[in-house]
Amino acid sequence: MSEDTVRTRRDDGDERMVRSRRTLLSVVGVGAALTAAYGTLAAMMGRFLLPSGPPSTGWMFVTQRDHLGLGESLLFQTPAGATVSIARQGAGTAAEDFIALSSVCPHLGCQVHWEPQNDRYFCPCHNGVFSPDGTGIGGPPGDAGQSLPRYPLKVENQLLFIEVDVAELAQGPGRILEEPAVRGPGHDPCLDCRQVSA
Amino acid sequence: MAGERAAAARSAATAPLRWLHERLPISGEDLRELTNEPVPNHLKRWWFALGGTPAYLFVVQIVTGILLAFYYQPAPETAYESVRYITEEAAYGWLLRGIHKWGATLMIAAVILHQMRVYFTGAYRKPREINWMVGMCLLISTLMLGFTGYCLVYEQLSYWGAAVGANIAGSVPLVGDFMKVMLLGGDGFNQHTLPRFFVLHAAVLPTLLILLIVVHIAIIRVQGVTEFEFADEPPDKPKTFNFFPEHVMSELIIGLLLMVVLAALATISPPIMGPRADPLVTPEVIKPEWFFYVAFRWLKLFPGTFAVLSTGFIVFIMFAWPFIDDWLRRRFKKPEISVWIGIFGVLSIIVLTLWEALVAH
Numbered sequence: 001m002s003e004d005t006v007r008t009r010r011d012d013g014d015e016r017m018v019r020s021r022r023t024l025l026s027v028v029g030v031g032a033a034l035t036a037a038y039g040t041l042a043a044m045m046g047r048f049l050l051p052s053g054p055p056s057t058g059w060m061f062v063t064q065r066d067h068l069g070l071g072e073s074l075l076f077q078t079p080a081g082a083t084v085s086i087a088r089q090g091a092g093t094a095a096e097d098f099i100a101l102s103s104v105c106p107h108l109g110c111q112v113h114w115e116p117q118n119d120r121y122f123c124p125c126h127n128g129v130f131s132p133d134g135t136g137i138g139g140p141p142g143d144a145g146q147s148l149p150r151y152p153l154k155v156e157n158q159l160l161f162i163e164v165d166v167a168e169l170a171q172g173p174g175r176i177l178e179e180p181a182v183r184g185p186g187h188d189p190c191l192d193c194r195q196v197s198a
Numbered sequence: 199m200a201g202e203r204a205a206a207a208r209s210a211a212t213a214p215l216r217w218l219h220e221r222l223p224i225s226g227e228d229l230r231e232l233t234n235e236p237v238p239n240h241l242k243r244w245w246f247a248l249g250g251t252p253a254y255l256f257v258v259q260i261v262t263g264i265l266l267a268f269y270y271q272p273a274p275e276t277a278y279e280s281v282r283y284i285t286e287e288a289a290y291g292w293l294l295r296g297i298h299k300w301g302a303t304l305m306i307a308a309v310i311l312h313q314m315r316v317y318f319t320g321a322y323r324k325p326r327e328i329n330w331m332v333g334m335c336l337l338i339s340t341l342m343l344g345f346t347g348y349c350l351v352y353e354q355l356s357y358w359g360a361a362v363g364a365n366i367a368g369s370v371p372l373v374g375d376f377m378k379v380m381l382l383g384g385d386g387f388n389q390h391t392l393p394r395f396f397v398l399h400a401a402v403l404p405t406l407l408i409l410l411i412v413v414h415i416a417i418i419r420v421q422g423v424t425e426f427e428f429a430d431e432p433p434d435k436p437k438t439f440n441f442f443p444e445h446v447m448s449e450l451i452i453g454l455l456l457m458v459v460l461a462a463l464a465t466i467s468p469p470i471m472g473p474r475a476d477p478l479v480t481p482e483v484i485k486p487e488w489f490f491y492v493a494f495r496w497l498k499l500f501p502g503t504f505a506v507l508s509t510g511f512i513v514f515i516m517f518a519w520p521f522i523d524d525w526l527r528r529r530f531k532k533p534e535i536s537v538w539i540g541i542f543g544v545l546s547i548i549v550l551t552l553w554e555a556l557v558a559h
Contacts, residue, residue: 026447027443030447030450030451030454033454034450034454037454037457037458038457041457044289044290044293044294045261045265045290045294047289047290048265048268048288048289048290048291048294049265049268050289051288052287052288052289
């Protein structure tokens with residue numbers, strides 16, 4: 001057997017090995033990519049078929065839209081007892097012109113109210129001040145970075161609704177505790193007292 | 199003794215295979231014979247896989263479409279809300295709807311590119327005239343799938359798109375009114391319309407498409423794929439390679455790449471909800487999907503009946519092209535005449551599409 005023949009056979013063997021290694025790598029590589037891609041997709045498809053749970057919140061009727069005048073606010077109580085201050089801050093008729101915020105001051109639980117004259121929410125207990133969107137900007141809530149929780153609000157067919165927990169909806173309608181009025185300096189009896197004493 | 203036990207174990211292990219083979223007497227050799235259709239070498243060039251691409255995308259459309267149908271409700275009162283639920287609330291609904299929407303766009307683009315490749319390589323010539331016509335049926339069915347799917351969303355644009363489409367059908371002389379009534383299930387858009395579009399989109403047209411694809415592929419297997427020779431190929435190179443596993447591997451990789459592209463497109467440009475359909479208010483600007491821009495612009499350029507009839511005539515010319523091309527080549531003795539006509543056709547489509555895309559009215 002000549003040396004050439006021996007070398008050729010060895011080369012053939014090497015080539016066969018390289019070829020089979022390449023085949024193995026491409027089969028494993030493509031197989032892994034296919035499994036990863038379609039496996040992920042299959043998992044997503046399975047999750048898609050599982051219906052998303054029923055909504056956990058629903059819309060609760062508050063009052064007629066035009067019952068609340070510009071600058072006025074009302075105090076609404078949900079069936080579970082939460083009190084919500086709903087104010088008309090804009091001149092328009094869309095949901096953006098209204099705002100519904102928890103009326104409970106996050107500092108010590110006093111009732112806050114909307115002051116259109118000062119463009120702020122005010123807590124008379126410790127002079128807590130909140131911006132028109134309920135962010136604490138002065139007094140103890142401002143110092144502590146506390147804000148008034150906001151309720152999503154919508155206007156539909158000239159009626160005002162706020163979004164509450166669906167369990168509350170089942171308990172029946174809420175009620176208006178304080179009818180719409182402009183509150184604040186000159187209107188709020190407590191503040192009037194303070195101004196007089198000052 | 200040990201040998202007997204080993205033989206018994208081997209026999210038990212292969213029993214299910216033997217059971218299967220007795221009922222389905224197909225050997226590995228038969229399977230190899232069935233799958234190993236020799237594939238011409240030029241299919242190693244990726245742009246020749248454009249025929250497999252729409253087929254792959256069609257499978258994606260079937261799978262995502264079936265999933266969307268689990269939630270979609272084809273009625274005027276519920277359609278928009280069900281699509282909104284899919285898009286905004288159902289887990290991964292935005293992704294699956296996005297893949298379905300982008301899959302349609304890519305499928306139509308791939309069908310058009312495939313047809314252009316077949317055209318410019320002259321692969322429709324004798325003996326492949328019939329398969330060209332089957333391909334034309336596939337193109338029209340795919341466009342109809344796109345149209346009916348677009349109308350199902352019940353957005354302002356899709357609603358008015360359906361209305362305009364039905365009126366176009368209605369302007370065909372003699373049979374127009376009948377076609378419009380059949381499409382809408384009445385004289386105008388009514389409670390029967392969306393179920394019709396849905397059945398066409400989800401049952402009739404996909405079934406037709408599957409049948410046409412089977413015929414298309416069967417004819418390819420009977421006739422063989424058109425073979426091309428390239429100047430840069432060495433003369434002793436083998437003319438074909440194996441369908442399995444080599445070509446299947448290429449198609450799988452193309453499929454994976456398409457999946458990545460679809461997922462990326464659906465993420466970067468996810469489907470959104472336009473305004474709900476309002477039958478009393480026509481939007482300022484009505485646009486169909488991009489693949490109908492060319493027809494839409496054509497309709498604006500010419501009076502109604504002429505535009506519709508001329509569109510029908512162009513489609514007829516496309517159907518009969520293998521025979522017209524044959525006649526032209528014999529008459530004028532210039533083999534490249536079809537290429538120049540093709541370039542003119544493609545440029546016209548591009549210009550009309552861009553024109554429609556760039557102007558509001």
